[in-house]
Amino acid sequence: MDWNEYDAALFDLDGVITPTAEVHMRAWDKMFNDFLRDRGVEEPYTDADYFTYVDGKPRYDGVRSFLASRGITLPDGDPSDPASAETVSGLGNRKNADLEEILAKEGVSPYPGSVKLVKALAERGTKMAIVSSSRNAAAVLTAAGMIEHFPVIVSGKEAGERGLAGKPAPDTFLAAAEDLGVPKERAVVFEDALSGVAAGHAGDFGLVIGVNRGVGADALIEHGADVVVDDLAELVEGAEVTA
Structure with a gap:
């Protein structure tokens, strides 16, 4: 060019x-699959879901998009929600906590x-x-x-x-x-x-x-x-x- x-x-x-996309993928995988298991959902979150519903989008939009693909609706909540909250914001913050932990350990x-x-x-x-x-x-x-x-x-x-x-x-x-x-x-x-x-x-x-x-x-x-x-x-x- x-x-x-x-x-x-x-x-x-x-x-x-x-x-860091790889680190993001790992953090999303952990958060979503923990969430799905806790709700008794048998179909797991996969890398294909990351590329289709999450990749490149703002964090909470990615949460909302993936949940919609599984027919799950949660209240949006607020960005200040704790990572334990069962809200879109809470799940997004949970993923971010996982990401920060991985970055701190691995750089x-x-x-x-x-x-x-x-x-x-x-x-x-x-x-x-x-x-x-x-x-x-x-x-x-x-x-x-x-x-x-x-x-x-x-x-x-x-x-x-x-x-x-x-x-x-x-x-x-x-x-x-x-x-x-x-x-x-x-x-x-x-x-x-x-x-x-x-x-x-x-x-x-x-x-x-x-x-x-x-x-x-x-x-x-x-x-x-x-x-x-x-x-x-x-x-x-x-x-x-x-x-």
């Missing part, structure tokens, strides 16, 4: 910059290929932002040693504070481009989630790159990716082209 055609790169975090390292691309873009002066549904984005970036490259972070926390609709709506990506001072047509979206590439497509950005971490290239293209790569290192050579 010719990076001279673009002025900004808008990255999802989990599964694009860091492999997080960024994908080497993603580090290569981010550093190459930084050298050529491309503006960069993180656009993540996770409320833990800043903490994860700090733990991964990558936060210095992203002056703009639009996470689930900022989205809530600013009243921005979550993915698959394009609002958070549009806000990040605006914060960077770059027209959407000059910005590239990087996403590994179906809801994320759908958001990039809906926002009519200059380019939407799907990062295939397991959901499948065909599915990413079907939901709005213009290009699919398995690793961001594939784009480093093009990033080194100077304006």
Whole structure:
């Protein structure tokens, strides 16, 4: 690709910059399957459920979406609900507690290929932002040693504070481009989630790159990716082209 055609790169975090998508998957699996067993539901939560109902969405939307797939309705509750509460918010907070425990024990390292691309873009002066549904984005970036490259972070926390609709709506990506001072047509979206590439497509950005971490290239293209790569290192050579 010719990076001279673009002025900004808008990255999802989990599964694009860091492999924390795997940690999220484990945390969701533990929380949902514990919940289902306690309710006597025989059909377990699976990785397929993660990609279909949860991946890329704001935390409570993911809870609500999966529960609906099993015909389960819970009150929304409030974000301040304890992790023990039988509410959408309570389950979301329970998952987050599991996530924080895993991160504290195991830490997080960024994908080497993603580090290569981010550093190459930084050298050529491309503006960069993180656009993540996770409320833990800043903490994860700090733990991964990558936060210095992203002056703009639009996470689930900022989205809530600013009243921005979550993915698959394009609002958070549009806000990040605006914060960077770059027209959407000059910005590239990087996403590994179906809801994320759908958001990039809906926002009519200059380019939407799907990062295939397991959901499948065909599915990413079907939901709005213009290009699919398995690793961001594939784009480093093009990033080194100077304006």
